[in-house]
Amino acid sequence: MKYIYQLGIVLIYLLILSLPLSANNLVLDNTALSDIDYSTHMVNIKYDISWENSWRNNGDGTEFSADNWDAVWVFAKYRVSGGDWLHCTLATDGHTAPAGSVIENPSTGSDNRQTGVFVYRNATGFGSNNWDNCKIRWNYGTDNVADDADVEIRVFGIEMCFVPEGDFYLGDGISSGTFRQTGSNVPVLISDAPVVVKCSNTVNDDSQLEGDGILVDGDDGIDEDGTTTISNPDYPTGYKAFYCMKYEITQGQWVDFCNTITSSQASKLWYLNDTDRHGTLGGSYPYYTTTRQDRNKSFLGIVNGMAYSDWAGLRPMTELEFEKACRGSQSAVAREYAWGTNTVCPSVPMTIVGTENGTETISTDVSNGACLYGNNSFIGGDGGIGPLRAGIFARSATDRKSSGATYFGIMEMSGSLWESMGTLGNATGRGFAGSHGDGIMSADGYANISDWPGYISNKNSGATGSGFRGGAYYFQDANYECISHRVHAAYGEPVPYYDGGFRACRSK
Numbered sequence: 017m018k019y020i021y022q023l024g025i026v027l028i029y030l031l032i033l034s035l036p037l038s039a040n041n042l043v044l045d046n047t048a049l050s051d052i053d054y055s056t057h058m059v060n061i062k063y064d065i066s067w068e069n070s071w072r073n074n075g076d077g078t079e080f081s082a083d084n085w086d087a088v089w090v091f092a093k094y095r096v097s098g099g100d101w102l103h104c105t106l107a108t109d110g111h112t113a114p115a116g117s118v119i120e121n122p123s124t125g126s127d128n129r130q131t132g133v134f135v136y137r138n139a140t141g142f143g144s145n146n147w148d149n150c151k152i153r154w155n156y157g158t159d160n161v162a163d164d165a166d167v168e169i170r171v172f173g174i175e176m177c178f179v180p181e182g183d184f185y186l187g188d189g190i191s192s193g194t195f196r197q198t199g200s201n202v203p204v205l206i207s208d209a210p211v212v213v214k215c216s217n218t219v220n221d222d223s224q225l226e227g228d229g230i231l232v233d234g235d236d237g238i239d240e241d242g243t244t245t246i247s248n249p250d251y252p253t254g255y256k257a258f259y260c261m262k263y264e265i266t267q268g269q270w271v272d273f274c275n276t277i278t279s280s281q282a283s284k285l286w287y288l289n290d291t292d293r294h295g296t297l298g299g300s301y302p303y304y305t306t307t308r309q310d311r312n313k314s315f316l317g318i319v320n321g322m323a324y325s326d327w328a329g330l331r332p333m334t335e336l337e338f339e340k341a342c343r344g345s346q347s348a349v350a351r352e353y354a355w356g357t358n359t360v361c362p363s364v365p366m367t368i369v370g371t372e373n374g375t376e377t378i379s380t381d382v383s384n385g386a387c388l389y390g391n392n393s394f395i396g397g398d399g400g401i402g403p404l405r406a407g408i409f410a411r412s413a414t415d416r417k418s419s420g421a422t423y424f425g426i427m428e429m430s431g432s433l434w435e436s437m438g439t440l441g442n443a444t445g446r447g448f449a450g451s452h453g454d455g456i457m458s459a460d461g462y463a464n465i466s467d468w469p470g471y472i473s474n475k476n477s478g479a480t481g482s483g484f485r486g487g488a489y490y491f492q493d494a495n496y497e498c499i500s501h502r503v504h505a506a507y508g509e510p511v512p513y514y515d516g517g518f519r520a521c522r523s524k
């Protein structure tokens with residue numbers, strides 16, 4: 017869909033590209049520019065947005081009395097006269113939220129660039145959102161776009177869940193490598209007071225974490241190399257509020273990403289491999305395609321995930337945030353999964369019902385804990401072994417166990433694909449200061465945020481500072497899916513494997 021506008025006395029041709037995104041029924045369309053102000057060099061990017069199974073809860077009087085909700089991270093890319101796609105710097109005010117919605121400006125990074133906004137419900141409720149004529153204010157003057165430029169716009173949305181500020185437990189007392197208190201395998205409470213975090217037996221953490229431990233103060237950061245003085249006040253400890261992607265990155269999201277970067281960047285990040293249900297990607301730059309938009313994207317490691325995070329204005333999560341996002345305010349359960357119990361669905365071949373076009377379902381008894389593991393071939397659908405559609409276990413009006421949902425409604429944190437994130441297990445990982453991506457990768461397709469885990473060795477395809485959590489479809493041993501299992505938590509692996517996925521987050 018293309019529009020040509022004539023605004024004011026200056027002819028401005030605005031070729032607007034409408035890009036519906038299908039990430040579990042999230043649709044952004046009817047994109048247009050409006051309300052241009054030549055004196056301030058601002059213009060509204062208008063769009064309609066809808067998605068299903070949205071919610072906003074009021075607190076129940078516990079520590080998590082702040083609301084919990086799902087949201088969409090909305091950001092936009094532009095290009096002038098068919099040049100490279102660049103990131104739209106938004107204004108910090110002047111957005112228009114339709115009735116029933118909120119548009120929230122996020123915290124900004126050290127460069128003070130506003131890379132996107134969060135859109136979510138303005139009141140308690142559950143169901144579909146359908147908001148027309150949302151407007152976000154683009155400060156095109158800051159981006160050095162001329163008033164008479166020929167501009168194309170693409171608007172993107174990523175479903176996320178809000179994780180409020182509050183105390184939480186690290187460790188489950190028994191999983192391999194679990195975080196623990198000093199003296200025993202007892203889970204450790206992260207609060208706004210300092211506490212020493214250690215880990216149990218593991219082969220990948222450094223001697224500091226396994227030995228004396230690391231001082232963690234929820235709202236004040238960590239002591240990177242010991243147990244006495246906070247030296248990294250910006251380390252994302254999980255105590256402070258953040259948003260976490262509701263799903264692992266999908267094939268559709270990866271296609272959209274690779275079609276909106278340069279060809280040389282895409283040559284580093286686009287990867288064809290037919291192993292384990294990944295052979296549904298095709299096409300060529302900048303017209304990459306997938307026949308399975310909503311399938312979780314495999315063959316992603318920390319290097320790929322950080323590139324996506326930088327481009328989207330997000331950041332990697334830490335393994336502390338991972339446990340907070342799963343467990344919430346609840347007490348730790350020995351060998352617990354993302355849904356808060358230690359039972360898991362049986363490792364048997366699952367049946368996919370329907371064509372895998374985003375409407376398919378799973379017909380399997382998952383009442384004891386829904387997740388994908390066990391290395392079994394599917395019956396029905398496309399068959400084979402590998403990842404499923406994002407959120408396929410989600411069921412309304414049931415408990416967390418049968419949906420596999422975390423305390424905050426986040427999906428596939430146990431099973432599906434391994435997720436790369438920042439580790440507490442070595443110095444590089446502990447140097448992570450939680451900086452956000454600025455929308456712009458390096459020319460050669462890497463994230464270029466200096467404090468991110470793995471950044472220093474990025475150019476050599478390294479991954480020091482990162483590790484894996486949450487297990488994957490490949491494992492027959494369900495212990496890998498436990499949320500405190502840390503055997504690979506400091507195992508930086510640069511090569512994107514068949515069972516590797518990624519999700520990003522953003523500080524509130």
Ligand SMILES: [Ca+2]
Binds near residue numbers: 207210235
């Ligand atoms: Ca404190």
Ligand SMILES: [Ca+2]
Binds near residue numbers: 432
């Ligand atoms: Ca996962």
Ligand SMILES: [Ca+2]
Binds near residue numbers: 454455
């Ligand atoms: Ca960057």
